[in-house]
Amino acid sequence: MTPTLQIFLIVSAALFSIGLLAALGRRHAIFILIGIEMMLAAANLNFIAFWRFGQHPQPPTGVMIALFAIAIAAAEAAVGLALVIAVYRHYRTTNVDQLDRLKG
Amino acid sequence: MNSWIIGHLWLIPAVPFAASLVILSLANARRKSAAALAVIGQAVVLVTSAFAFVPTLRTPSFRVVQNFIWFSFGEQGLRIGWLLDPLAVAMLAMIALVGLCIFVFSIGYMAEDKNFVRFFAYLSFFSGAMLGLVIANSLLLLFVFWELVGLASYLLIGFWIERPSAAAAAKKAFITTRIGDLGFFIGMLWLYNRSGTLLFYDDGGGCLENAGLALLGAGATFIALLIFCGAVGKSGQFPLHVWLPDAMEGPTPVSALIHAATMVAAGVFLVARVYPLFSLGAINGVTPSLTVVVWIGVTTALMAALIAIAQSDIKRILAYSTVSQLGLMMVSLGVGGVAAGIMHLLAHGFFKALLFLGSGSVIHGCHHEQDIRKMGGLRRLMPVTFVTYAVGMMTLSGVPLFFSGAWTKEEILHTTEHWPPSHAPYYLMLAGVVLTALYMTRQIIYVFFGNRRVGSEHAHESPRVMTIPLVVLALCAIFFSVVLTPAWPWLHGYLTNEPAPQFDLARLIQPMLFVSLILVAAGIGLGVLIYRKAGAQDRLRAAETDPLEYAQPALFRFLENKMWLDELYTHTVVAWSRTASRLSDWMDRYFWDGIVSGFGGLGQLFAAFTADVDERGINAGVDETTIGARRLGRVMSRWHSGQIQTYLGIIAIGMLTLLLLYAWLV
Numbered sequence: 085m086t087p088t089l090q091i092f093l094i095v096s097a098a099l100f101s102i103g104l105l106a107a108l109g110r111r112h113a114i115f116i117l118i119g120i121e122m123m124l125a126a127a128n129l130n131f132i133a134f135w136r137f138g139q140h141p142q143p144p145t146g147v148m149i150a151l152f153a154i155a156i157a158a159a160e161a162a163v164g165l166a167l168v169i170a171v172y173r174h175y176r177t178t179n180v181d182q183l184d185r186l187k188g
Numbered sequence: 189m190n191s192w193i194i195g196h197l198w199l200i201p202a203v204p205f206a207a208s209l210v211i212l213s214l215a216n217a218r219r220k221s222a223a224a225l226a227v228i229g230q231a232v233v234l235v236t237s238a239f240a241f242v243p244t245l246r247t248p249s250f251r252v253v254q255n256f257i258w259f260s261f262g263e264q265g266l267r268i269g270w271l272l273d274p275l276a277v278a279m280l281a282m283i284a285l286v287g288l289c290i291f292v293f294s295i296g297y298m299a300e301d302k303n304f305v306r307f308f309a310y311l312s313f314f315s316g317a318m319l320g321l322v323i324a325n326s327l328l329l330l331f332v333f334w335e336l337v338g339l340a341s342y343l344l345i346g347f348w349i350e351r352p353s354a355a356a357a358a359k360k361a362f363i364t365t366r367i368g369d370l371g372f373f374i375g376m377l378w379l380y381n382r383s384g385t386l387l388f389y390d391d392g393g394g395c396l397e398n399a400g401l402a403l404l405g406a407g408a409t410f411i412a413l414l415i416f417c418g419a420v421g422k423s424g425q426f427p428l429h430v431w432l433p434d435a436m437e438g439p440t441p442v443s444a445l446i447h448a449a450t451m452v453a454a455g456v457f458l459v460a461r462v463y464p465l466f467s468l469g470a471i472n473g474v475t476p477s478l479t480v481v482v483w484i485g486v487t488t489a490l491m492a493a494l495i496a497i498a499q500s501d502i503k504r505i506l507a508y509s510t511v512s513q514l515g516l517m518m519v520s521l522g523v524g525g526v527a528a529g530i531m532h533l534l535a536h537g538f539f540k541a542l543l544f545l546g547s548g549s550v551i552h553g554c555h556h557e558q559d560i561r562k563m564g565g566l567r568r569l570m571p572v573t574f575v576t577y578a579v580g581m582m583t584l585s586g587v588p589l590f591f592s593g594a595w596t597k598e599e600i601l602h603t604t605e606h607w608p609p610s611h612a613p614y615y616l617m618l619a620g621v622v623l624t625a626l627y628m629t630r631q632i633i634y635v636f637f638g639n640r641r642v643g644s645e646h647a648h649e650s651p652r653v654m655t656i657p658l659v660v661l662a663l664c665a666i667f668f669s670v671v672l673t674p675a676w677p678w679l680h681g682y683l684t685n686e687p688a689p690q691f692d693l694a695r696l697i698q699p700m701l702f703v704s705l706i707l708v709a710a711g712i713g714l715g716v717l718i719y720r721k722a723g724a725q726d727r728l729r730a731a732e733t734d735p736l737e738y739a740q741p742a743l744f745r746f747l748e749n750k751m752w753l754d755e756l757y758t759h760t761v762v763a764w765s766r767t768a769s770r771l772s773d774w775m776d777r778y779f780w781d782g783i784v785s786g787f788g789g790l791g792q793l794f795a796a797f798t799a800d801v802d803e804r805g806i807n808a809g810v811d812e813t814t815i816g817a818r819r820l821g822r823v824m825s826r827w828h829s830g831q832i833q834t835y836l837g838i839i840a841i842g843m844l845t846l847l848l849l850y851a852w853l854v
Contacts, residue, residue, distance in 0.1 A: 104840055107833070107836055108833055108836055108837050108840065109833075116833070180831070180832055180833060181831065181833075183830070183832075184829065184830030184831055185830060186828060186830045187828055187829055187830030
């Protein structure tokens, strides 16, 4: 079986859906973060796939973009984890259902 | 030394002022230091005046002026200055000498007083102001000192402030003179308006010099008369003389210094000082303003002499005598005898101070009894006072030959005789001489001759500190005549800047001498004739009746009550001014206040209206807006559950919807 664009897109869509479900369904803040990271990974995969099967696959432009995105995702994860820890220290919980101070 | 003094004329008034300030700062118990300071200050003034006197003798028509700028406004500067001329120096010497005698006398007279220190502070203050007045070279500066002596007079008349009569007299003196000063002030402004300067002498540019006088034109008469108003007030001339007899409420040394010798003579001095204003455009020595001066003077002199006859208070008699003599001086100035008037002023300064101090000594000896009807027989009990008082009495009456007052009075009569418009003042003055001799004889008989009465039962001679000034002044009153006689009229020449003629005894005997001799003899003889018995009467009878009262009760009552002038003023001027003040009070309270309150009410009304607009219009709109915004916010806030996963889910659904929409559309 030769890898085709469709396979990559299906994997990517599956990955995105799993991430979305995790972000919407889990109550623990860290799992929500993991879900978001998965959605980001799905987007990266799409990038790479479209580059690889695109019209000019030689210059590594798609890889560069993906690398940048991963670096930014790492920074974002660090900030997100720090936020979670700060929230935990303050509220003694990481259950997002209880973190509803922004309720109008 | 002489020229140094002339360069520092301001020192002369400054010394007593400084003494006064230092005395004021002393404690009430430092009586000796206070008296010493005052007397030393006055002695310094006497010495400096003497030094200032010397150069004026050497140079004929001596005149030194020092002008300086007091303050500047815009381009112009207000200039004032000091002036030293024979008139000023003669006044300086008289004030310093008489002042010194009175200061020394006061030490004895006021010895018992609890406010001894304050008294000397005021006396020194007065002395400084009076000295400043005579050497001022600017009408403005003169006016300043004029008001300062008025203030000193007020403070000293009311010195025994616990007596209501003294307080009232002080107030009366201040207000009455203020009426005259108002005229003086207006005249001064008018003069400044016309001539542009108030300096008397300014190297040809002063208001008394030809260039300045030429600018006045027809206004000169009115300016002179307005300035004369000030002199009328200060010198107790009719109709503003009423304050002077009341001023006798002050301590006797004050009456001697201020209300006899110096301050009241300031009016005469003022007229003499600005004489060029009065005599401007004179025809045959007569101008309208001078004619007014003559008639005011004549009225005053005769009226006061008449009133003096019926008074029973020893000081009041002398006060009316002062008023009368001041009238005489005014007449002299008015008829053109400036030198004669000033000479009489100087002589009067000596002998009237002597008489007042003598009366002070009598009052002191009689334990503060002032009614002459209760005295008597003091001749033997108070010999020094008696002799000096007699000298004063004869000088005032004008007994010829030996007494200074006689020579000056004769010269005045002589000048008045040749006044072109009318001879009436001359004859009225002659009558005045008789009256003067009469009331002085009456007084001296009541006080010093006859039996002792209630007040003089336990009289005693005054201490030496009081009798020595009396003797000094008596000697002055006698020996002053050396420079006055027609044989050697040195002072006349000195004052008029003419060389004095050689001594010539032949000029001594003049017709006027005999006229004067007859008149004085008539006055004294009449007095002795009328009052001889009264003086010898026993105490009860003498305390009640006056021989004139027997003869002419109505006339006597008229004179005793000062011609009812005080009552007349109370019922006219005072009543009018009271009505006017009531009217203006009413106007102020109801009319002007009403207008102001009306405007205030309008403002309040407007404010209420705008407050309403604000409350109901603008505020209501704002309120409605905020209420709406709040309601909207409440609705919106319900959508915010705070559940981030709900938000995220909605975002996902939205995203999906968009995708489907895209797919369907494309």
